[in-house]
Amino acid sequence: MLYEFYQSTNPALSFELFPPKSVAGEQLLYQHVDRLMAYQPSFITCTYGAGGSTQSKTLEIVGEVKRRYAIPVASHLTLVGSTADDLRAYLQQAVDQSVDFIVALRGDPPAGSTHFQTTPGGFRYANELVGLIKTEFPQLGILVAGYPEKHQEAVSIDSDLEALRRKLDAGGEVVLTQLFYDNEDFFRFRDRCEQIGISQPIVPGLLPVTNLDQIKRITSLCGAKLPDEFVNRLGQHNDPDWQFQVGVDQSVQQVEGLLAGGVPGFHFYVLNRSDATIKIMENTNFNSSIVG
Ligand code: FAD
Numbered sequence: 001m002l003y004e005f006y007q008s009t010n011p012a013l014s015f016e017l018f019p020p021k022s023v024a025g026e027q028l029l030y031q032h033v034d035r036l037m038a039y040q041p042s043f044i045t046c047t048y049g050a051g052g053s054t055q056s057k058t059l060e061i062v063g064e065v066k067r068r069y070a071i072p073v074a075s076h077l078t079l080v081g082s083t084a085d086d087l088r089a090y091l092q093q094a095v096d097q098s099v100d101f102i103v104a105l106r107g108d109p110p111a112g113s114t115h116f117q118t119t120p121g122g123f124r125y126a127n128e129l130v131g132l133i134k135t136e137f138p139q140l141g142i143l144v145a146g147y148p149e150k151h152q153e154a155v156s157i158d159s160d161l162e163a164l165r166r167k168l169d170a171g172g173e174v175v176l177t178q179l180f181y182d183n184e185d186f187f188r189f190r191d192r193c194e195q196i197g198i199s200q201p202i203v204p205g206l207l208p209v210t211n212l213d214q215i216k217r218i219t220s221l222c223g224a225k226l227p228d229e230f231v232n233r234l235g236q237h238n239d240p241d242w243q244f245q246v247g248v249d250q251s252v253q254q255v256e257g258l259l260a261g262g263v264p265g266f267h268f269y270v271l272n273r274s275d276a277t278i279k280i281m282e283n284t285n286f287n288s289s290i291v292g
């Protein structure tokens with residue numbers, strides 16, 4: 001089912017949520033998802049907190065999204081702090097709750113540490129988790145992460161691509177990319193993937209910028225670069241409305257460029273909000289093919 005979303009002539013849409021920390025945040029989340037549903041996403045995903053801190057919340061959110069909107073859902077899952085048996089137990093719960101797909105990840109090192117620590121009895125790299133899912137939970141579709149600007153810890157672009165290929169060879173069906181702001185980085189990455197024989201759909205991950213400080217924090221954490229010209233424009237006015245509009249304009253251009261480049265879909269990091277994503281959809285050609 002997962003692969004098929006990306007075979008359609010209309011690019012597939014997915015939205016990524018995170019588990020809110022409060023009841024108020026959760027209520028707000030569904031108000032925003034209500035609005036996003038007008039764009040008929042193929043599926044919705046929810047992140048898995050650092051150190052597995054949000055495990056049950058992640059499953060709760062995807063379960064509730066599925067119940068309310070009757071669409072496929074994906075739980076992210078990382079290796080952090082888990083033995084292989086812990087991962088099996090989580091995957092079994094996901095299956096029991098009718099989760100459709102897993103975004104299979106290694107996870108980041110804990111705050112303050114630069115190296116990922118393998119949990120005794122656990123795995124070291126995401127491809128091992130992919131292999132576990134493929135072998136023991138074949139009913140779950142598998143998405144994996146790809147890095148247009150190279151993963152921060154990878155020693156080279158080539159070794160990072162080999163790591164991606166291992167995840168796909170182990171059973172990954174679709175690549176969702178890390179956020180990026182220069183389409184050339186994405187197209188170069190896609191070309192390199194093609195050159196080494198990767199044929200699975202590669203779906204750009206987009207995080208619309210709505211606030212300069214927030215985005216500087218996020219990009220410094222994940223290593224994505226912000227084009228100077230864009231940062232300069234955002235910084236011209238310390239005004240939230242201005243920054244929101246500049247961010248939306250940039251994303252609209254990005255989406256148009258990616259559509260022209262023939263991407264199979266878009267994965268929006270919506271951060272539990274809908275405003276920016278809706279403005280982007282309203283202002284791109286993509287919109288006309290979805291909402292009619
Ligand atoms: P891997 O594919 O295991 O790669 C990790 C590093 O090891 C890379 O540098 C790779 O090149 C290298 N490597 C891989 N295999 C080998 C090998 N055999 N030998 C040597 N080197 C190797 N984090 C969360 O905590 N929760 C989330 O919900 C979450 N969701 C995400 C969603 C998306 C779409 C993306 C792009 C990222 C997400 N992340 C999330 C962040 C992710 O956990 C980090 O980027 C993490 O540092 C790497 O995860 P990975 O699955 O890509 O790891």
